Amino acid sequence: MQTLLRDPRRATIIVAAGLIAAIILALGGRALYAQIAGDRGIAAVAASGDIQVGGIDVDVTAKTAEEAREQGWKQAMKLAWKKIDGPAIPDGQLYSLVSSVVIEHEELGPGRYIARLGVVFDRARAGGLLGRGENVQHSAPLLLVPVTFSAGTQTVYEIRNPWQRAWAEYQPGASKIDYVRPSGAGGDSLLLTYGQVGRRSRTWWRNVLDQFGASDVLIAIADLDYAYPGGPVKGTFTARHGPDSEFLESFTLSAPNQDALPAMLDKAVLRFNAIFESALDAGKLKPDSTLNLGAPQVDPALQRLIEYGRAAEAQERARQAQATAGPVPGETPAPAAPAPAVVSSFSVQFATPNAGAFDASLSAVRATPGVRGAAATSTAIGGTSVMTVSFAGDINALAAALRARGFTVRQAGAGLAISR
Template sequence: MLQTLSLPRLSRKAVIAAATMLALLAAAAALWAQVEGDRGIAPVASSGDIEVGGVEVDVRGENAEDAREKGWREAQRKAWEKLGGPDIPDSQLQGLVAAVVIEQENIGPRRYVARLGVTFDRGRAGALLGASGRGPGSAPMLLVPVTRSAGTYMVYEARNPWQRAWAEYQAGSSRINYVRPSGAGGDSLLITYGQTDRRSRTWWRNVLDQFSAADVLVPVAHLDYKWPGGPIEGRFTARYGPDNAYLDSFTLTAESPEQLQPMLDQAVLRFNAIFERALAEGKLRPDPTLDLGTVEADRAIQRLIELGRAALARDRSDAAAREAELIGETAPGEAATPPAAAQVATYLVQFATPDAGAFDASIAAVRAAPGVRSAAVTSTAIGGHSVMSVGYAGSMDQLAEALRARGFTVRQSGNVISISR
């Protein structure tokens, strides 16, 4: 007869503990896999020089070196004309040039065909151009470069040509104050394409605070590869703000994969022109609803607030009158002791956040509780429990009662209050 062999009690516990440890290690490895790897591209340091890119030249010379020198001089003149500079001799113009950037070049025995970028020193060229700047700059704008290709949307999940084009863009001469994350580490988890479809102001404010930005710009590049090794059509759309509002769009085409990066570099310049035009038209002002401390309320709500404040003032006046009567009844020589003012203390409140809607609703409800002076999120965990720091004029027990009155289930443990619906 077969008998079933059972492990000893101690062995079963050891097996369960080992399985639990393996599960934890697997979860940690999966989380690390989401942020490991070479996915970040650090943006270049921006200077204040004036840069003009995409200057096309096609010249001939006595030899390759002479043709190249003539091509660079022609590129400098064309770039100066694009800036609207006055007529000056080549010798003086040469002294204003800080650098010539080779975007693409083909050198023959007596011919030079290239696309160049010319950088002028702002200190020397600014006076001739009539101003040292190009007008007031924008507020810090978080840049979220989205790539769509083969039905997949990508931001920082992997290194890509669109991210590289923005990282290598010299933004010193732009009126837009770009905030360009490198995409390394947790950037790829915090800034995703899905984030651009969220409308929660609280969620957006938490993201923007991580990068000290006031609003967001979303340049979208939709790349359509016609066939392997063939042309690539790029459809580009400029969007901005937490509502993903549309600004403008355009189309460019690269004849081959080798021409993709130059096409994207040109698209970056077009996007910058779109954003600068929107800034001049007053469209790129930071969304006031992102500033949670200065959101304008509806007039009806403002009226209710005013009525509430008036009622509170009457109650305080009545209380003061009753206190004066009590003081009058105090025996001579006895000093009436004034009531102690409530001290504002800070408490940690843990709240369940299964989704972004519950996150916003919980914060709003806590801030509306009587006696709450402030409520700032210190830890966000959508799908779990988040933590906020609450400034309250009273004791922890009083805060717990105020939160119960707002419909929360409240549990106290030490110096922490846990709330849920």
Template sequence: MRHSLPLPAWPRPALVFGALLLLCAAGFAVWAQISGERGIAAVAATNDIQVGGIEVDIHGDTGEEARQEGWVEAQRKAWEKIKGPKLSDSQLTSMVSAIVIERERMGPKRYIATLGVVFDRTRASRYLGSEGQATRSAPMLLVPVTFTAGSQLVYEQRNPWQSAWAQYQPGTSRINYVRPSGAGGDSILVTYGQTGRRSRTWWRNVLDQFGAADVLVAIANLEYSYPGGPVEGRFTARYGPDNNYLGSFTMKAADPEQIPAMMTRAVTRLNGIFEAALADGTLRPDPTLNIGTPDLSPAVAQLIAQGRAEQARQRAEAAQRDNPAPTTTTSEPAATPTPTATQAPAAATSYTVQFASPDGAAVDAAIAGVRGAAGVRSAATSSLAIGGTSVMRVSYAGSLEDLAGALRARGFTVRQAAGGLSISR
């Protein structure tokens, strides 16, 4: 006969201590999702015209003299690169705001460098004509994705592709980039998984956080030949909530140390793809992302006002039947209810509504349910917290009590406090 030994009894303090350790570990995991040095702030965008990648190799009597002559030569080459008319060196110097040193080596009598030249747009535009006054796109949220070693990286940690876009100066670009820093909640809100979602409501909530009209996805797929060897990068441009393809190209770096330089060049080429798509009309904000409630036409507004007037008349008649006026001896005929005159729609008021948001589907359902309530003009999230409690701003033609009643009619459980509402199902 087999006998089983009794399991040792754990002391109650040990169990409590173990539970606390697990809670601390879980809290640390959540904190680690948004902590760490992952943010890279984008350089301040200016309207100046920046031309990079200008290579010079100049000889002179001294290294400093060769350097000065190299800068003048860089101004000429940069001006030719943007197809400016022939001007003297003094005219070009008067338009240059800065010289950006990308890489340089200076010897006793020689200067070799790769430079960037920044022209003041106000002064240069009169020579460049329409090229200096090109129409820019709507604000576009940029999502830089890196594929490497079977993983997809956006803002989860600092990376060369994120850095290349953060350092890019889009003064000459027709694309109005919105570049998140990647710090704080950006690493949770903007992920590679987000590019695969098709929900317009979900995308509108993300875009509203950054003040963008649509999204651009820049993908860098890196393939390493062997440790320390050549690296091939395939770069792809996509846009919109449907992740539409725009174009792609391939570049190579001799070794991993050359990856940042390769990505800097890739950013410029991808910008060219985005600009070409804008020029041919492909890169336009998706109209399905504009999910706000449209303004009512005057005819529809008048019909709504007439309906409300009729409802008011019927309520008045019902109240008169339930509470008849006392009989009087006056010979004057009793006044009959007069239909309420047609009035303009009541002005909308903005209210705060809190709701539980365990996942994206719950957010979509809550917003759709609130928008379907009678009298609601618009509803959009003002604070999004997946796995917690989110907040939306609701524009409603009526009082807070009326809004609560309309939401209850939609099947919500409504609690009113502190000038706002909290809803659940």
């Protein structure tokens, strides 16, 4: 030790190595913090069942700016009603059907109003006139992963981008697809990356889906090719589904310049929704059964051998106990009574897109073997309801019984979430 300390060359090397290690640790910590920090999240708008019509262009002149704007909004309401094939009704009745006007872009002048607007009609009041008053049958919760290809990079939530914003601002209330749209903030940028899209491991995907309460995954890819900075943009869009990234459909759109890119992406989102709805109707969006890990399954032949071995061991233990204790003279041994099953209560969440699904799920759970009773404790038609289930057994046995009834079961602690 004294020789080492007295050697100036070795002392210099040790000090330099320590400084390098400290710098690497500092830079590594900053890099990891940079991956989850920053203003990267875009919160998705709340889903509503109202009827939204976007992309309505108006150009109105009047005496004042306020009057031009009011006339422009009324004109947009009429054009939106015509766009969705609404029947002829008085203007006063039409205006009463509108719940809100969304300003996508507007320019105000002294006596002129130029804008692109969106009009939202209240479904409860307008649905009957449009023949859309019925409940919409939704899919299982599906995690949406928006991927952007641009300039040789693949981006999901690493930075804010127009493709993520288009999906965050999309109003899916009238869609058949129950989208799960992460905000992209915090750890979302670490969980959902382009690398995750290429993984095939069911364990990886199940862990990711459980983080967001989803049953399966939808992948929306936007490949944006810029002719030159700020110039025309060509977008090639591809819809994929599932942990194996199965191809559904592809299409192309174009925008004349950077300013028109958001409108092109909004149009692409609507095309994607139509593709996903068609796939749902064709039975292609059923949750992948391989994602439902459940309890480990034992080969039936091996299970029989295990049962035979346990029965032989039990008989041997019984013979040894009888030989040790011996029969009591004049007393007939009574048969052992089976141990009663312990009845426990569990909380079960279940998807209820409509009243029919609510009744069907409740009835199916009540008819499950081992269930002593089931009562709804929270009802949310169009969302997720909660029931309390009394079951003769533990939570793993309840999960297995529900899977046998055709439910997809996800277990989280002392509760379950089921869907079909």
